[in-house]
Amino acid sequence: MNLAEKVYRQLKEDIFDFRMLPGDRFSESEVAERMQASRTPVREALYRLERDGYVQVYFRNGWQVRPFDFRYFEELYDVRIVLECEVVRRLCMESDRAERLAGLVTIWCCKPSQRQVDPVDVAFLDEEFHFGLLECGQNKQMEAIHKDVCERLRIVRRLDFYEPGRIQATYEEHSSILDAILSADSSRATRELTRHIELSRNTVRDITVHRIQEARQRYSTDLSRK
Structure with a gap:
């Protein structure tokens, strides 16, 4: 399992286990520090989560767990x-x-x-x-x-x-x-x-x-x- 896949799975688990709630905001650097990873695999994981409908990006303003729809x-x-x-x-x-x-x-x-x-x-x-x-x-x-x-x-x-x-x-x-x-x-x-x-x-x-x-x-x- 490559690092981007590992970050993707961990973030999705954090959402499912309520460690990250709908509406919570965060930055790539925060995730990279927590996961002990560089920003490249973190960004790759986040854009995959965005495609899957779990998070959304605010350019220059970080990321957000997608609010309940x-x-x-x-x-x-x-x-x-x-x-x-x-x-x-x-x-x-x-x-x-x-x-x-x-x-x-x-x-x-x-x-x-x-x-x-x-x-x-x-x-x-x-x-x-x-x-x-x-x-x-x-x-x-x-x-x-x-x-x-x-x-x-x-x-x-x-x-x-x-x-x-x-x-x-x-x-x-x-x-x-x-x-x-x-x-x-x-x-x-x-x-x-x-x-x-x-x-x-x-x-x-x-x-x-x-x-x-x-x-x-x-x-x-x-x-x-x-």
């Missing part, structure tokens, strides 16, 4: 619903769907005492659940588009698991979706999947600056325990 997030959720529901419909018609879904069933259709309770861990598992559904669909192009969409939504989706009751509800919703697919009930599976994603979308509509600051503090505490 709620319409943008709403549109990404629409894409998620279309992709995931189509994959679920196809899975309901596959004779080997139980075999394909076995790994997800083990994680999500478990006893309450076996469930994860840490928001950081559950956020990761939730993302892997949705990636897993697309992987079971066995369409590499749909899988790649879906992964890109989910990555762009990652910061707002992580906020979801600090809401009271959302961890327990996520286990129940995922389990119910899997049960519907295994029963070949396409209508119920897509209905419950859509509702599940819509509940996550509602998190975006309730985001405030205070809530993001609070999430940064709590998320940093949770990460430090690991």
Whole structure:
């Protein structure tokens, strides 16, 4: 991995882990000092992040983590619903769907005492659940588009698991979706999947600056325990 790639990944992780918040301003020299890198790979990483929609440049005035664009997030959720529901419909018609879904069933259709309770861990598992559904669909192009969409939504989706009751509800919703697919009930599976994603979308509509600051503090505490 070259230095520009390393800086790119670290900065993106800083954004996802709330160490850099939407609206935060910074300079190339600040990043270079923190990363112990020259400004050339830092600039290369920043322009790549700009192309990916994570930061924006102010010529002669440094850089800024892109503020939340709620319409943008709403549109990404629409894409998620279309992709995931189509994959679920196809899975309901596959004779080997139980075999394909076995790994997800083990994680999500478990006893309450076996469930994860840490928001950081559950956020990761939730993302892997949705990636897993697309992987079971066995369409590499749909899988790649879906992964890109989910990555762009990652910061707002992580906020979801600090809401009271959302961890327990996520286990129940995922389990119910899997049960519907295994029963070949396409209508119920897509209905419950859509509702599940819509509940996550509602998190975006309730985001405030205070809530993001609070999430940064709590998320940093949770990460430090690991």
